[in-house]
Amino acid sequence: MLTFEEKLSIIETFPELQRKDVSLGRVNFHYPESVQEKKIVVQHLHPNGNGFVYAGHMRKKDTDRKGFINIRDYDEAALKELIQKSMDYLSEPAVEIEEEDNEFARLEGTWLGREKQELTLIREDQLWNVYSGSNLEECFESPIEAERYLLDEGFRQSRKREM
Structure with missing residues (x-):
């Protein structure tokens, strides 16, 4: 220490x-x-x-x-x-919710892990939820947090988008 x-x-x-x-x-x-x-x-x-x-x-x-x-x-x-x-x-301006809708809509959909695991990121109400099938895995207050979590866990966005 x-x-x-x-x-x-x-x-x-x-x-x-x-x-x-x-x-x-x-x-x-x-x-x-x-x-x-x-x-x-x-x-x-x-x-x-x-x-x-x-x-x-x-x-x-x-x-x-x-x-x-x-x-x-x-x-x-x-x-x-x-x-x-x-x-x-x-140093980054806080993103307004209206701007978030347009700017971060691209994050919604399927994310693939290294071993072909699939997670789905969906915006629901004011939260960004990560699902494994129908099970809620994680819940975030911002799309930036959700994206960082998925990237840190080794997931990449799938080319096909689910909505």
Whole structure:
């Protein structure tokens, strides 16, 4: 586990982040260039080495309810990558639902795995659901999360589209 000082040193290599000291010796780092409401990238970095990084780009089940992930046991490379991905995510404008309908409709349909497994991605109400046959596998609040999940799991979109 990296120490508080080591994590602080790593985080400070990102000139885009602004340090904000908070209570109990903890430190937050804000990303003022964020185009989204969220500005905090690192939250409550504690002298004991614990802390959190905003991970809106990750699946909801991998983060806490506010979208943060615990970095207590992260090594240098993993911490740098997580912070960079967080800033990249916060640099993308939030997609309005109406725009989503047009832009992400292409994601709906059959996705094929490495061993020819089939999953189906369907938008239902405000959610993006992944089905294996008639069984619900995963549920996402955004098409970006659904697509990342499918790609991370080794699935590629089938050329034939089901609707």
